Amino acid sequence: MSTASPKTTTHGKVRLNPVVFFGSTALILTLTLALILLPEEAGLWLGAAQNWLSRSFGWYYMLAIGTYLFFVLYMAFSRYGNLRLGADHERPDFSYSAWAGMLFSSGIGISLLYFAASEPIDHLYNPPEGEAGSLFAARQALQLTFLHWGVHGWAIYALVGLAVGYFAYRHHQPLALRSALYPLFGERLMRGSVGNAVDCFGIFVTLLGLVTNLGIGALQVASGLEYLFGMPHSDSALLVVILVMSAVATLAAVSGVEKGIRRLSNLNILLFSSLLIFVLFAGQTLHLLNGFVQNLGDYLNGLILKTFDLYVYTGQSGKSESWMGLWTLFYWAWWISWAPFVGMFIARISRGRTVRELITGVLLIPLGFTLAWLSVFGNSALDLVMNQGAVELSKAALEQPAMSIYRLLEHYPGAKIVIGLSICVGFVLFLTPADSGSVMLANLSRRDGELDEDAPHWLRIFWSVLVTLVTIGLLFAGNFTAMQTVVVLAGLPFSVVLLLYIVALLKAMRQDMAVLDERQAGRSVPGIGMVEPR
Template sequence: MFFGSTALILVLTAALILYPDSAGALLGRIQAWLSHSFGWYYMLAIGAYLFFVAWVAFSRFGTLKLGEEHEKPDFSYGAWAGMLFSSGIGISLLYFAASEPIDHLYHPPEGVPGSPQAARQALQLTFLHWGLHGWAIYALVGLAVGYFAYRHRQPLALRSALYPILGERWVKGAAGHAVDCFGIFVTLLGLVTNLGIGALQVSSGLEYLTGMPHSKGTLLAVILVMSLVATLAAVSGVEKGIRRLSNLNIVLFSSLLLFVLVCGSTLELLNGFVQNLGDYLDGLVLKTFDLYVYTGAGAGKSEEWLGLWTLFYWAWWISWAPFVGMFIARISRGRSVRELVCGVLLIPLGFTLAWLSVFGNSALDLVMNHGATDLGKAALEQPSMSIYLLLEH
C-alpha cells in the first residue's frame, strides 16, 4: 500500500514540476471532459448519498452502536462535537466566505449579473456548496468504516467498508491494498488543494499587514509551518493534540464571527441569515439535481460555471472523504448510527451556514450599496485578499 501510493504521488509530482504548463493544461482538459460527460452522474450520486445516510439514520438501523451494545463513547458529547466541528471548518472558509458570493454575483449561472436576484442566488449557491451534501459524503464513509471496524473487528481503514462485497480474503489481499492506496492518493489531491488555499490566505495576510509581496519562498515557508503544526497535532494524538487544536479553532472562528456580526449591520445580517436559510431549504432538492439544461443561449456558460463550481466542490469533498471519514469513525466509537449521521450533518453545518451568511451578506452589501470596488475586484482577481478588505471596511 505504501509503495503503491508513493509511486502514484511521485509520478504526479514529477509531471507537475517538470512540465507545469503541459500538465496544467492536460488536467484542465480532463476536468472539462469529466464535467461535460459525467456531471449528471456526480449530481445524481451526491443526491443519493444524502438520501441514503438520512434514511439509515432514521430507519431501524439508526439505533445500532458502532461498537459493543453497552460500550460507552470514547469522548464526551462536548469533545466529540468540537472535533466534528473542526473536521471541516478550516482556512477554506476564510478564503471563500466573501469571495465566493461576490463571484456568483458577477458571474451567476443564470440571471442578470449584479442584480438583487443574483445576490440572493449567490448565497443560495454558496450554502449549497458548503451544506448538507458534502457532510453526507463524510458521514457515509465514516459510517461504513466505523461499522465494520467496530462491529466486525476489521481494521480502521478504507478497505473495511468493502468487507461485505469483497470478503475477508480479498479485503486483506491485493484488492484491499489497492483501495487503501487509492484513498491515500485521492486524499493527497485534496490536501494539495487545501495547502494551496491555506498558503495563499496566510501569504495574503502577510502582504496586507506588512506589504510583503507574494513569492514562492513565502508560500513554501507558510506550507512548511502549516505542515509542521498539523504533524505535531497528529503525533500528540486525538485526545491531546487534535482535541486542543479543535478547541482553539472553535474559539478563533467563533470570535471572528461574533466580531463581524456585532460590528456590522447586526439586524440586517440576522434577517439575511433567515432569508438565506429559507432559500437554501426551499431549493435543496432543485439545486441538488440542477444541471442548467434549460438556460437557452447561456447553456454553455452555465455548464462551464457548473464544472468550475458545483462539480469542483463535489469532487473536492469526495477527495477528503477517506481522511475525514476515517477520522469521524475514529472519534465516534460507542456512538449510534443515528448519532453519527445527525452529528456530522448538523453540528458543523449550523456554524458554517451562519459564517457564510454573515460574511457573504456583509461582502455583498459593501459591493452593491457602499461602492467597495476594491473588495469586488479582489474577490475576482485575488480571492485570498477579500476577507482582509472586508474586515477593513
C-alpha cells in the same frame, strides 16, 4: 463521562503495509514530477479532462450526491439508527462535548475563510443564470454558496465515517477504507489486492486534498501578512510560511488525537466564533440576521431542485455548463476527495456512538455554524460591493480570493487587530485537517495493531513531510491549479466506492438487525462477525 485516552502505540504490533505505502508514494511522486517537469502539457491535458468530465458526468454526480444524502437520512431515521458502532453495551470513548468539538473542526478547513467573501461576489458577477450584478443574482449567490457548503457534503463525510467505523468496531475489521467493502468481496480479497487498491487510492486522494489544503492555507496566511505587515509577495516569503505551518501541523500530528487535535479543535471553535460574532455585531446586525433567515429559507426551499439542477433550460447552455464545471461539480468532487481522511477521522473518534448519533452529529453540528458564517460574511461582502462601492473588495474576490476576507474586514473598526485575529484563525483552521489527515494517512499505510491505536510517529512525520514537499514543488512550478484539477478527477472513481459502501452497509445492517430481532424473541442466530457483549 470522562474522555478516554487512546492507547499508546506499540511498535512491535504495528507494521508497515509495503504495498499500500510504496504504491501510494510512487503514485503521488510520479504525478508531482509530471506536473513540475511538464507544466504546460499537463495543464492542457488536465483542463481538457475536467471539461470532458463536466460534460459527460454532470448528471451522474448529481444523482450520486442525491443518493448519498438520501441514504444517510434514511439510516438516521430508520430502525438501523439504533445500531451502535461497537458492541450493543459499549459507550463512547469521547465525551459528547469533546466529540462535537472534533467533529466541528475535522471538516471545516481554511477554505471556508478563503471562500467566505469571494464566492458570493463571484456568483454575483458570474451567475449561472440571470443578469450579473442584479438583486436576483445577489440572492441566488447566497443560495448557491449554501448549496456548495451545505448538507450534501457533510452527508458524504457521514457515509464514510459510518461505513468505516461500523465495520471496524462492530465487525472487528481494521480501521481502514477497505473494511467497509468486506461483505461484498469477502475477507480474502479485502486482505489482498482489492483491499490494497482501495487503501492505496484512498491515500492518493487524501494526499491530494492535503496538498491543496496546505497550498490554500499558505496563500491565505501569506496574503494576510502581506496586507498587515507589507510582507513581500515572493516565493521565499511563501516558502517560510509553508515551512512554519507544516512544522506546527507535524508536531500536532505527533501528539495524537487526544493531546494535539482535541486541543486545536477547542482553540479553533473559540477563534472562529469570536470572528463571526464580531462581524455580526460590528456590521448591520439586523440586516445580517434577516439575511440569514432568508438565505436559509431559500436554501431549504430549493434543496431538491438544486440537488438535480443542471441548468438545461437556461438558454445559455455553454455558459451554464462552464459554470457547473467550475463550481458545483468541482465542489461535489472536492467533498468526495476529502471524504477518505475526514470520514476515517470521524470513525476514529466515534466508537460507541449509535448510527443515528453519528449521522445527526455530522450533519448538524458543523453545518449550522458553516451556514451562519457564510451568510454573515457573504451578505456583508455583497452589501459593501453593491451599496457602498467597495471596489477593492470586488476586485480581490475575482482576482485574488485569498485577499478578499482582509479587504472586507478593513471596513470594520479595529481593522488591524481583527485582521490579525483572522490570520490566526486561518492558521488554526489549516492545522486541524492537516494534523488529523497525517494521522489518517499513517493509519491507512500500516497494518495490525489495536483499533484505537494510531500509527508510529515516524510514519506520521513522513506523510507530513511528503505533503510539504509536494506543495512547495507545485506552487513554485506554477502548476498548483493543476493539482486542484487532479483532485476533481480523482473524485470520480472514489464516488463509485461510496456507492459500494451503501450496498455493503445495507447488507450487513439487515443481518445484524435480524440477529437482534431473534435475540429479542428468545432465540440465537449467528451474525456475520457481530461483536458479542463482553
